[in-house]
Structure formats: C-alpha cells, structure tokens
Amino acid sequence: MKRRILVTGGAGFLGSFLCERLLKDGHEVLCVDNFYTGSRDNLRSIAAHPNFELIRHDVCFPLYVEIDQIYNLACPASPIHYQHDPVQTTKTSVVGAINMLGLAKRTGARVLQASTSEIYGDPEVHPQTEDYWGRVNPIGRRSCYDEGKRCAETLFFDYRRQHNMPMKVARIFNTYGPRMRPDDGRVVSNFIVQALNGDPITIYGDGSQTRSFCYVDDLIEGLVKLMATSDDVTGPVNLGNPAEMTMRELAGLVIQMTGSKSEIVYKPLPSDDPRQRRPDITLAKQLLDWEPQVTPRVGLAKTIAYFGGKPANVVGVSAA
Numbered sequence: 001m002k003r004r005i006l007v008t009g010g011a012g013f014l015g016s017f018l019c020e021r022l023l024k025d026g027h028e029v030l031c032v033d034n035f036y037t038g039s040r041d042n043l044r045s046i047a048a049h050p051n052f053e054l055i056r057h058d059v060c061f062p063l064y065v066e067i068d069q070i071y072n073l074a075c076p077a078s079p080i081h082y083q084h085d086p087v088q089t090t091k092t093s094v095v096g097a098i099n100m101l102g103l104a105k106r107t108g109a110r111v112l113q114a115s116t117s118e119i120y121g122d123p124e125v126h127p128q129t130e131d132y133w134g135r136v137n138p139i140g141r142r143s144c145y146d147e148g149k150r151c152a153e154t155l156f157f158d159y160r161r162q163h164n165m166p167m168k169v170a171r172i173f174n175t176y177g178p179r180m181r182p183d184d185g186r187v188v189s190n191f192i193v194q195a196l197n198g199d200p201i202t203i204y205g206d207g208s209q210t211r212s213f214c215y216v217d218d219l220i221e222g223l224v225k226l227m228a229t230s231d232d233v234t235g236p237v238n239l240g241n242p243a244e245m246t247m248r249e250l251a252g253l254v255i256q257m258t259g260s261k262s263e264i265v266y267k268p269l270p271s272d273d274p275r276q277r278r279p280d281i282t283l284a285k286q287l288l289d290w291e292p293q294v295t296p297r298v299g300l301a302k303t304i305a306y307f308g309g310k311p312a313n314v315v316g317v318s319a320a
C-alpha cells in the first residue's frame with residue numbers, strides 16, 4: 001500500500017539510503033533535514049523523483065504535515081559532529097522526539113525512533129541484549145548524544161503509555177557504507193580515507209577494543225521490517241551485525257583491501273570510549289526474521305570504491 005512517509009535526517013548517511021528504499025517500494029517520501037551533517041549531494045539520485053519532497057527544517061521546531069509514517073533519524077551521529085554543539089545535540093534528540101511524537105499523535109502516524117547502541121554506554125554485559133539498562137556517564141563529552149537518545153526512548157515509551165500510539169524503537173549499532181563523510185571521525189571512513197591517502201592509520205588505544213559493523217543495506221532492511229511489524233511490537237530492538245572485530249583487525253583489512261602502504265600509529269583513547277560492543281540480535285531474528293547478509297569484505301569494498309579506491313585494488317572481491 002502506498003504511504004506518505006516522513007524521514008527526518010533524510011539527507012544524512014542512513015536517511016538518504018532509507019529515502020531511496022522507500023521510494024523504490026512505491027511510497028511518497030517527505031525528507032526533512034537542516035543539513036547540519038547531511039547534504040543535498042546524498043539525495044542526488046532521487047531529487048527529481050516525482051514522489052520525493054525535501055524540506056529544510058530543524059526538528060527542534062514543530063512541523064505540520066500530513067503523513068502516515070515517521071522515521072525519526074535527525075541527529076548528528078559521529079562524535080566529532082555531535083560534540084561540536086552538544087546543547088544542540090541534546091535539543092535535537094529530546095525536543096525533536098517531542099515534536100515528532102506530537103506530529104504522530106495529531107496525524108495518527110506510526111513513528112520509529114533511530115536510537116543507538118550508545119544508550120548501553122560502556123557495557124558490563126556482552127553482547128548487549130535489549131533488557132540491559134546500560135552504563136552511561138551522564139556528564140561526559142559523549143553524554144549529549146547518549147543521554148539525549150536515552151531521553152528520546154523514554155519519551156517514545158511515555159507517549160505510548162499515555163496515548164497508546166503505534167511506535168517503534170530501533171537500537172542501531174555501528175553502521176557503515178558509502179556516503180559516510182570523510183571528515184566525521186567514524187572509524188571505518190577514517191581508516192579508509194587514511195589508507196587511500198597513504199597517511200598513517202590512527203588507532204586510539206592499543207587497538208584491542210572491538211566494534212561490530214553493519215553494512216548500510218542490511219540496516220535499512222531492518223528498519224523497514226521493524227516499521228512493518230504490528231502495533232503491539234514496540235521494541236526496543238537491536239539492529240546491527242554481531243560479527244565482532246578489533247580495531248587492529250579492521251585496520252589490517254582496510255590496508256590489505258586498499259593495497260595501501262600506510263603504517264598504523266597509536267594515540268591515547270578518548271574519554272568514555274567503550275571497550276567492546278556487539279549486539280545480541282536474537283530479538284530481531286525472532287520478530288523480523290532479519291539478520292545481516294553483507295560480509296565485511298563486500299561492504300568494505302563498496303565503501304572503499306565510494307571513497308575513490310579503485311575496485312582493482314580491492315583484493316578478492318567485486319565492488320559491484
């Protein structure tokens with residue numbers, strides 16, 4: 001059934017892929033973005049699509065539109081960007097959530113929140129299941145993002161309890177792919193850009209800390225499947241790739257796949273950097289019949305190609 005769908009943060013990395021996917025599924029898409037970290041460039045392939053509309057708007061202000069579904073993705077996601085103006089980051093998460101929930105209440109729309117694995121903080125349980133409450137520093141440099149997203153989750157569940165609204169919360173773990181910004185300090189794009197430029201690859205700490213990386217196509221599939229669940233399904237649901245990798249392993253793979261001569265250099269670990277992160281995706285498998293399909297080699301090949309790496313340099317995989 002054709003729906004009118006609002007994607008906030010639709011000009012960003014994940015949002016632009018989500019807009020493309022929803023248009024492909026035959027929906028009308030309204031993208032709302034203030035271009036804080038997103039760009040029109042990300043929307044180039046769909047800008048002229050007859051079912052696509054773009055509004056420059058900050059979700060900290062109310063929005064009056066008629067829609068059937070809302071994906072609330074507006075919020076800078078990389079530490080460099082969310083720490084640049086931390087008060088604005090918290091406002092975007094908290095006031096933005098209130099405005100989107102208010103819009104959903106008025107229109108009867110189903111609303112999905114792009115939450116994050118950061119709500120688990122530096123976790124004491126591993127892998128993280130949805131019933132783990134997290135260990136977050138409330139006053140650190142990452143807190144504007146972590147606590148903002150935690151408060152947004154609270155608001156989603158309070159609106160649900162008070163107004164019985166159809167809503168969903170996805171806890172997204174590290175996702176990578178084309179359209180990540182080269183300057184945003186996220187580890188995958190950092191390593192790739194450094195490797196392609198022949199610059200030293202910077203590892204913070206000793207490189208034994210782990211992350212799990214999900215390719216963007218897999219993540220978008222998970223979001224769409226979660227939105228399609230019945231009204232009794234609220235989540236939170238972890239969406240991410242449980243395959244875990246140390247930063248040293250990732251750096252080695254990127255060097256190998258780009259054919260780079262870059263050396264690895266080690267720098268001090270930033271404050272509150274979590275030691276390990278891996279989603280338990282049992283719930284997503286059960287509820288959504290979803291699990292990541294894209295291997296790190298295939299996902300990295302596509303990402304390296306996006307950043308200008310020659311697919312010929314990519315050992316053993318096709319960048320298609």
Ligand SMILES: NC(=O)c1ccc[n+]([C@@H]2O[C@H](COP(=O)([O-])OP(=O)(O)OC[C@H]3O[C@@H](n4cnc5c(N)ncnc54)[C@H](O)[C@@H]3O)[C@@H](O)[C@H]2O)c1
Binds near residue numbers: 009011035036115116
């Ligand atoms: N990419 C990941 O690994 C990841 C992991 C966990 C959660 N998430 C969440 O997914 C969402 C999208 O992340 P992303 O990686 O695409 O980040 P991104 O920074 O590329 O995209 C965020 C988008 O939101 C827009 N935006 C920011 N503040 C806004 C505001 N006040 N009003 C309107 N638009 C605003 C930005 O301009 C940008 O287009 C975010 O909410 C993020 O917290 C992402």
